[in-house]
Amino acid sequence: TKLASIPKENFLFGPSPVQYLPNLTTALGGQVKVYAKREDCNSGLAYGGNKVRKLEYLVADAKLKGCDTLVSVGGVQSNHTRAVTATAVASGMTAVTVQEKWVPIDPPLYAETGNILLSRIMGGDVRLNQEDFDIGHKAATEQAFKDVEARGGKPYYIPAGASDHELGGLGFTNLVVELAEQEAAQGIYFDTLVVCSVTGSSHAGLIVGAVAEGKGRKVIGIDASGKVEATRTQVTRIARNTAKLLDPELVIKDEDVILDDRFNAGIYGIPDEQTIKAIEMAARTDSMITDPVYEGKSMAGMIELIKEGTIKPGSNVLYIHLGGQPALNAYSSYFPHN
Numbered sequence: 558t559k560l561a562s563i564p565k566e567n568f569l570f571g572p573s574p575v576q577y578l579p580n581l582t583t584a585l586g587g588q589v590k591v592y593a594k595r596e597d598c599n600s601g602l603a604y605g606g607n608k609v610r611k612l613e614y615l616v617a618d619a620k621l622k623g624c625d626t627l628v629s630v631g632g633v634q635s636n637h638t639r640a641v642t643a644t645a646v647a648s649g650m651t652a653v654t655v656q657e658k659w660v661p662i663d664p665p666l667y668a669e670t671g672n673i674l675l676s677r678i679m680g681g682d683v684r685l686n687q688e689d690f691d692i693g694h695k696a697a698t699e700q701a702f703k704d705v706e707a708r709g710g711k712p713y714y715i716p717a718g719a720s721d722h723e724l725g726g727l728g729f730t731n732l733v734v735e736l737a738e739q740e741a742a743q744g745i746y747f748d749t750l751v752v753c754s755v756t757g758s759s760h761a762g763l764i765v766g767a768v769a770e771g772k773g774r775k776v777i778g779i780d781a782s783g784k785v786e787a788t789r790t791q792v793t794r795i796a797r798n799t800a801k802l803l804d805p806e807l808v809i810k811d812e813d814v815i816l817d818d819r820f821n822a823g824i825y826g827i828p829d830e831q832t833i834k835a836i837e838m839a840a841r842t843d844s845m846i847t848d849p850v851y852e853g854k855s856m857a858g859m860i861e862l863i864k865e866g867t868i869k870p871g872s873n874v875l876y877i878h879l880g881g882q883p884a885l886n887a888y889s890s891y892f893p894h895n
């Protein structure tokens with residue numbers, strides 16, 4: 558397919574694991590078989606995650622354009638900017654990351670631990686500011702881009718989450734191709750995928766992959782942006798752009814974009830009781846660790862979708878685990894203990 562002809566780096570260990578979760582399956586009644594696609598274990602680059610898979614395409618493009626510095630943006634505890642720094646360093650490039658006040662909280666050591674600590678350890682040029690959350694293009698990255706040019710560097714701009722970029726959806730379209738090969742080898746089929754959605758290109762890529770394979774595979778996005786209509790618009794735009802790039806015949810319908818906003822705790826970056834309970838459930842069944850900003854919210858969504866029967870008995874559901882655990886260290890105060 559056209560996808561195989563698009564330049565891509567090799568940042569992953571290989572296909573990420575498809576893991577059965579027997580204890581969570583039982584805890585949720587045993588009628589739905591629950592598995593996880595472990596993108597949190599997909600790469601040796603600074604704890605991997607969904608952004609490393611996306612960046613395989615963007616870093617290849619940056620290299621083809623002769624760039625030597627990746628410029629991007631995220632919140633203080635952004636997994637994305639950590640992954641940008643990691644893939645830059647591993648590729649012999651440098652990274653400038655603008656880290657903004659996307660989450661209006663200041664728990665102990667919030668800007669000293671977790672993802673931002675990792676970026677600093679990797680030698681990233683980490684620049685904090687007080688701008689607030691938005692999944693779109695942020696002004697401060699323009700200044701960072703100009704600074705790189707001024708020092709004779711060749712910057713490559715990557716938007717939040719590597720999402721609103723022409724290549725942003727390819728990583729997760731490729732994941733569906735990879736998954737189909739794993740399903741064939743294991744003799745199983747996942748009728749439903751559950752994925753966290755914020756800047757939207759993980760979700761969008763899965764939609765394109767599912768529509769392209771034409772088996773009716775359902776992709777359910779769980780919003781964690783707290784701005785669900787902005788995320789829905791961005792997911793839809795990225796999905797249609799990605800489809801057009803790969804196969805102009807491919808049509809993404811509005812109903813292919815399923816985005817559930819019941820589990821975002823009403824705000825990006827802050828967990829609520831439901832989020833914490835979901836994190837504890839996954840951790841106390843199959844020792845699978847999720848985070849309070851992203852995966853804890855999609856885990857809460859999957860649990861409820863199974864409990865309420867939206868994901869029907871007899872289904873095989875695949876939880877797309879996108880990473881995020883390093884940020885837990887900045888959120889320890891949300892897990893009180895005696």
Ligand SMILES: Cc1ncc(COP(=O)(O)O)c(CNC2(C(=O)O)CC2)c1O
Pocket residue numbers: 606607630631632634635636637638717718719720753754755756757758759760851852879880881882
């Ligand atoms: C662990 C984890 N899980 C899910 C998501 C949502 O993915 P999308 O941005 O592709 O919708 C992120 C994103 N994180 C952003 C970041 O800056 O880290 C882009 C928001 C994530 O890091």
